[in-house]
Amino acid sequence: MNLRTDLHLHLDGSVRPATAWELMAEQGLTLPGCDTAEECRRRMIVGEESDSLLAYFRAFEIPNAILHTEAALVRVTEELIETLDQDGVGYAEIRFAPQLHAPLSQERAVEAVLRGCSRGQARFPAVRTGVILCAMSFGDPAKNRRENQETLELCAAMPGRLAFDLAGEEIPLEGFAPLFREAGRRDIPFTIHAGEALGPENVRQALDLGARRIGHGIGAARDRALMERLAAEGTVLEVSVTSNIQTRSAASYESHPIRALWDAGVAVTVCTDNRTCSQTSLEREYALVRQHLGFTDEELRRANANGGRAAFFLTEEEKRTFAAALKSSV
Numbered sequence: 001m002n003l004r005t006d007l008h009l010h011l012d013g014s015v016r017p018a019t020a021w022e023l024m025a026e027q028g029l030t031l032p033g034c035d036t037a038e039e040c041r042r043r044m045i046v047g048e049e050s051d052s053l054l055a056y057f058r059a060f061e062i063p064n065a066i067l068h069t070e071a072a073l074v075r076v077t078e079e080l081i082e083t084l085d086q087d088g089v090g091y092a093e094i095r096f097a098p099q100l101h102a103p104l105s106q107e108r109a110v111e112a113v114l115r116g117c118s119r120g121q122a123r124f125p126a127v128r129t130g131v132i133l134c135a136m137s138f139g140d141p142a143k144n145r146r147e148n149q150e151t152l153e154l155c156a157a158m159p160g161r162l163a164f165d166l167a168g169e170e171i172p173l174e175g176f177a178p179l180f181r182e183a184g185r186r187d188i189p190f191t192i193h194a195g196e197a198l199g200p201e202n203v204r205q206a207l208d209l210g211a212r213r214i215g216h217g218i219g220a221a222r223d224r225a226l227m228e229r230l231a232a233e234g235t236v237l238e239v240s241v242t243s244n245i246q247t248r249s250a251a252s253y254e255s256h257p258i259r260a261l262w263d264a265g266v267a268v269t270v271c272t273d274n275r276t277c278s279q280t281s282l283e284r285e286y287a288l289v290r291q292h293l294g295f296t297d298e299e300l301r302r303a304n305a306n307g308g309r310a311a312f313f314l315t316e317e318e319k320r321t322f323a324a325a326l327k328s329s330v
Contacts, residue, residue, distance in 0.1 A: 003088070003325055004091075006272055006307070008093075008239075009094050010274050011076065011080060011096040011113065013060060013274025015062075016079055017276065044062050045277060053170065067100075073101065073104075073109060073112035074112050074119065076116070077094065077120060078116045078120040080116075080275075081116075081117065081123070083281075084127050084129075088283070090126060090127060090128060092130075093129065093311070094113070094131055095131070096113060096131075097134040097135070098113075098151060099147040100136070106147070106150050110131070110162070113131055114161065130161070130163065131162055133151050133154060133162055135147075135179060136167060137166055137167070140175075141171075152179055152183060155188045163191070164183050164190040170196055172202065173205040180210060180211070190210075190213075191211060191215055192206040192209065193216060194206040195214065195218055196215070196219070196247065196249045199222055200220050200226045202219065207229065207235065212234070212310070213310050214238065216237070217230075218237070218249060218250060218256070218257040220257075220266070222257075239261070239270060240271045240272060240274075240278075242280045243272075243273040243280075246277075253288055253289075253293065254293070268306065270289065309323070
């Protein structure tokens with residue numbers, strides 16, 4: 001039985017390199033320095049030279065070039081669910097930014113990913129999935145305000161099937177506050193990328209906007225009062241250790257803030273973020289936090305249970321069933 005949860009999982013960062021190479025050929029695409037399948041694979045993996053979140057984004061160049069047809073989106077989504085099954089994941093929330101897939105409309109991009117989920121779940125019924133739509137930050141909230149509003153409207157139009165997020169360049173959240181206040185008013189479940197490139201203040205702003213889940217959030221470890229607030233409110237942080245190190249949000253595995261957050265009583269859950277870019281899986285992430293940060297099997301069970309508790313697309317009864325099953329497994 002698949003019992004792991006992965007709440008923070010980007011579709012474009014998890015495309016199989018072999019699939020990307022095939023799609024490039026099918027679409028007649030060429031990119032400089034990407035003349036072989038191996039060069040394609042290397043371009044999609046974050047190297048040791050990555051020294052920031054913006055540098056990390058360079059690994060997305062090929063996925064961003066190929067994911068502009070419905071067939072491509074269906075295929076990579078279905079394949080990702082196969083990967084999740086192989087990794088023992090029983091529940092995952094796949095996120096992507098529909099505005100990045102023109103000439104497809106946002107609606108058609110979303111429908112394609114939902115079709116991919118349906119096909120994948122039919123083949124791998126041990127995996128349950130939901131879809132989170134990412135509004136995008138390009139460093140200026142006014143730059144794509146209309147597109148971000150359209151993303152929110154799609155979430156509102158498909159209740160129970162979609163949730164909402166903000167991804168991209170991390171900047172102070174004030175300019176995006178109207179989006180999340182509206183999401184709260186319309187009962188649209190949401191999470192917010194915060195506290196990765198920036199510090200505690202962005203995590204605090206996310207909480208003030210009503211977030212009960214935060215993507216990354218590790219900057220909160222620098223503020224004791226904020227950690228106490230997170231613990232008291234039961235906010236779940238979606239933590240991806242390897243990608244945090246690759247973006248230089250954390251200095252090393254041994255010093256990663258997930259340990260301090262956990263010890264302060266903050267509800268964290270371990271996630272992968274971008275499986276291809278970071279060459280990782282939940283199996284690998286669990287092994288790393290065991291090895292470098294002393295997490296026990298029981299602590300990982302509880303972290304995984306946090307993921308089930310915070311799931312956007314499970315009913316309360318399903319959450320109780322999931323929690324009971326987790327008591328004996330990681």
